[in-house]
Amino acid sequence: MGRQILKDFVKVGKQMKQRDSHTQLFLDALLSMDRIGSEIVLRDVAAQHQSFEDVERVITETLVIIGDGWEAGDYSLFQIYMSGVICEETIARMLPEFRIERKNSPKIGIGVLIDRHALGKRIVKAVVQAEGFEIFDFGDGLSVDEMVDKTMAYRIDVLMVSTLMLPSALKVKGIREQFDQRKLKTRLIVGGAPFRFDSSLWQQVGADADGKNATAVISIIERLVDRQ
Ligand code: B12
Incomplete structure (x- = not known):
């Protein structure tokens, strides 16, 4: 028993050492639901690196740690939920500072296919919006038919599909088939675990x-739209 505790202690110590100090600070702030502390950490990352990419990396790494911790029974569902809310609020406050103006934006749609893992979609949407693109959020837990119907109703040029589970990822094939059947020119970008x-x-x-x-998605959108 004593040995196991010592082993666990060493394991946690190693994990903390390996983690980037910003990720560790952000993790502590999120787990204690400290909104101000969370924002201070992310602003420090932005100030040191001068890019949103590093802010995104710290957010994603930390949310995955919290999610894994939930699966291991270390954190509560409420902690995951609140971490997502705090990340979203903080991004919404910070991103306008990176925002650029863009003329003639293609119409972009984004949604989570089948599953309910919405945190990645929220981050992608916030970044795409900050880059001055016009983006429509279709929500999460969508079926293939709902995704295609919304794409047609909003006359979407680029559809971004987020999936975090393999069965949902495989369903993207159904969207492609319907696009082909209906002769839609909409470009399809996917992402997620x-x-x-x-x-x-x-x-x-x-x-x-x-x-x-x-x-990464910004240059992909520009490339796909240019090619049309
Ligand atoms: C947090 C989490 C949850 C939370 C979700 C909270 C929420 N509201 O989103 C909760 C606890 C609710 C949950 C539930 C479940 N989960 Co879960 N979850 C995770 C976890 C740990 C992290 C996901 C996350 O939020 N990451 C942080 C975000 C910011 O990162 P991200 O989503 O990857 O997004 C980034 C990129 O992927 C990319 N991206 C994402 N989408 C898109 C789209 C485009 C177009 C582009 C360009 C880029 C892009 O950009 C984002 C920002 O950098 C993952 C493990 C993992 N390694 O991913 C498992 C994981 C996804 N879950 C899994 C499972 C199985 C489930 C459950 C079925 C069962 C369970 N374990 O209880 C349920 C199902 C819920 C449902 N119906 O959808 C599995 C899926 C396995 C598989 N192969 O299918 C995973 C991989 C865990 C595992 N290793 O088994 N989960």
């Missing part, structure tokens, strides 16, 4: 591109 774990999955499901994170 299954596409990060398997780098050729986006091609297998018929997407036009995948994005590893929110910051």
Whole structure:
């Protein structure tokens, strides 16, 4: 028993050492639901690196740690929920400072297919919005038909689909099939954990591109729209 406690203690110590200090500070602030402390950490990251990409990295790393901790029974569902809310609020306050003006934006839609993991979508949406694009949020837990119907109703040029579970990722194929049947020219960009774990999955499901994170998606949109 004593040995196990010592082992666990050493393991936690190692994990803390390996973590970036900003990630550790942000984790502590989120777990104690400290909104002001969370924002101070992210502002410090932004000031040191002068880019939103590093802010995004700290947010994503920390949310994954909290999610894994929840699965291991260390944190509560409420802590995950509140962490998401705090991240979203903080991003909404910080991103306008990075915002750029853009003329002739393509119409972009974003939604989570089938599953309910909405945190990644919120971050992607916030970044795309800050880059001056016109973006419509279709929500989460959407079926293939709902995704296609909304794409048509809003005359979307680029549809961004977020999925965090493999069965949902495989359903993207259904969106591609319907686009082809209806002869829609809408470009399809996918993202989320299954596409990060398997780098050729986006091609297998018929997407036009995948994005590893929110910051990466901007150049992908520009490239796909230019090519049309
Ligand atoms: C937090 C979390 C939850 C939270 C979700 C809270 C919420 N409101 O979103 C809760 C606790 C509710 C949850 C529930 C479940 N979860 Co969960 N969850 C996670 C966890 C730990 C982190 C996900 C997350 O929020 N990451 C932080 C965000 C910011 O990162 P992200 O989503 O990856 O997004 C970034 C990029 O991927 C990218 N991106 C995302 N979308 C898009 C879209 C585009 C177009 C682009 C370009 C980029 C992009 O940019 C984002 C910002 O950088 C993952 C583990 C993991 N490694 O991903 C498991 C995980 C996704 N969950 C999993 C599972 C199985 C479930 C449950 C079924 C069962 C369970 N364990 O209880 C339920 C299902 C809920 C449902 N119906 O959808 C599995 C999926 C496995 C699989 N292969 O299918 C994972 C991978 C855990 C695991 N290792 O088993 N989960």
